[in-house]
Amino acid sequence: MAKTILTGNPELIRDINTQSVIRTILEHGSISRAAIAGHLGLTKATVSAIVQVLLDRGLIEEIGSDDTKKGRKPILLRLDPTCGYIISLDLASETITLMTANLLGGNCHIYQYSAPENSANLIPTLVTAIQAAIDTLPESRYGLLGIALGIHGVVHHNQIIFLPYSSYADLDLVTPLSEAFHVPVLMENEANLSVLGEWSFCHQTNEMLYISVHSGIGVGIIMKNQLVKGKNGYAGEFGHSIIQIGGRPCPCGNQGCLEQYASERALFAELSELKHMPIHADIFEDLYRRGDPDARRLVKNFITYMSIGINNLLNTFNPDIIILNSVLHRCRPTICEDITNSLHNTMKQYCHLIPSTLQDSATLLGGVYLIQHQFLYPNQI
Numbered sequence: 446m447a448k449t450i451l452t453g454n455p456e457l458i459r460d461i462n463t464q465s466v467i468r469t470i471l472e473h474g475s476i477s478r479a480a481i482a483g484h485l486g487l488t489k490a491t492v493s494a495i496v497q498v499l500l501d502r503g504l505i506e507e508i509g510s511d512d513t514k515k516g517r518k519p520i521l522l523r524l525d526p527t528c529g530y531i532i533s534l535d536l537a538s539e540t541i542t543l544m545t546a547n548l549l550g551g552n553c554h555i556y557q558y559s560a561p562e563n564s565a566n567l568i569p570t571l572v573t574a575i576q577a578a579i580d581t582l583p584e585s586r587y588g589l590l591g592i593a594l595g596i597h598g599v600v601h602h603n604q605i606i607f608l609p610y611s612s613y614a615d616l617d618l619v620t621p622l623s624e625a626f627h628v629p630v631l632m633e634n635e636a637n638l639s640v641l642g643e644w645s646f647c648h649q650t651n652e653m654l655y656i657s658v659h660s661g662i663g664v665g666i667i668m669k670n671q672l673v674k675g676k677n678g679y680a681g682e683f684g685h686s687i688i689q690i691g692g693r694p695c696p697c698g699n700q701g702c703l704e705q706y707a708s709e710r711a712l713f714a715e716l717s718e719l720k721h722m723p724i725h726a727d728i729f730e731d732l733y734r735r736g737d738p739d740a741r742r743l744v745k746n747f748i749t750y751m752s753i754g755i756n757n758l759l760n761t762f763n764p765d766i767i768i769l770n771s772v773l774h775r776c777r778p779t780i781c782e783d784i785t786n787s788l789h790n791t792m793k794q795y796c797h798l799i800p801s802t803l804q805d806s807a808t809l810l811g812g813v814y815l816i817q818h819q820f821l822y823p824n825q826i
Contacts, residue, residue, distance in 0.1 A: 471821070
């Protein structure tokens with residue numbers, strides 16, 4: 446019986462090996478040619494040829510010798526963080542937060558603007574803010590690598606599908622920004638970006654959930670080291686879990702959704718009605734710290750509602766870690782422990798619930814991750 450000989454396109458194989466080398470350098474921070482070859486099972490000659498191409502392209506740089514006790518010290522390689530820069534934005538209902546960063550997420554600068562009340566002014570506002578940020582960037586070989594947009598709603602194939610608390614749901618944000626700056630523009634749900642930010646910069650674990658509590662409540666999901674978005678981008682719409690039959694109406698069309706009781710928007714609105722005054726995060730925190738009974742009751746309710754939701758997440762996903770990003774952590778630093786203590790089922794022993802390390806910058810750094818990988822691995826986006 447004749448043997449089947451597997452062959453491949455040499456250019457495809459070279460591209461796969463090149464991306465594997467880049468990924469290995471990125472994961473290790475700094476590594477020698479010999480160590481790359483050993484890690485990937487490639488010949489030293491193959492690795493050396495790929496490394497030379499990457500050096501010529503200005504993607505990597507040599508940074509000195511490894512500290513070895515025997516023989517000639519190997520030269521270490523790393524990605525050149527200054528070869529290009531990234532702009533990442535978080536488009537919330539009331540604010541626009543913009544961050545510039547280098548390829549590896551360093552040298553960050555953050556700027557914040559008020560979101561325009563008229564949706565027709567959003568794109569001009571973004572163009573002005575982005576251009577101002579570009580003007581601050583150092584000279585680099587590849588310049589601006591791309592723009593990431595974090596959206597507080599459902600995003601699928603770079604389009605907004607559902608945006609419940611904003612007036613610019615029907616706007617095409619990607620096309621005008623791509624045309625204005627001639628770079629890739631990638632748009633993603635802010636909770637998805639947040640879990641990518643925490644996962645790539647803080648917690649390298651295989652299974653992670655990130656609960657983002659803002660105007661709504663979203664969950665970013667990492668399973669088997671992959672972002673889970675679902676068929677149409679609706680995976681992780683945790684805030685639309687129904688916790689009260691026939692409860693408060695929600696823009697999604699249901700009644701009794703979690704975010705109508707436990708989101709920042711819901712908590713501030715309820716306290717505003719009770720106090721007959723506008724409530725925002727700082728006022729809420731001040732009232733809570735002064736022992737205001739209404740603020741205290743709302744935080745207690747938040748713990749109860751969130752424990753119900755997290756109980757469901759534990760039974761559905763059984764993750765290594767759950768990260769909570771909520772302004773209420775400022776009021777009550779023990780809130781993660783309080784939520785965990787409110788769990789009473791057998792899954793409680795597997796609940797590793799911690800506050801966000803990056804907080805609201807997680808979305809921005811998740812955008813950096815997205816553009817970084819689009820630039821380094823263009824065939825995988």
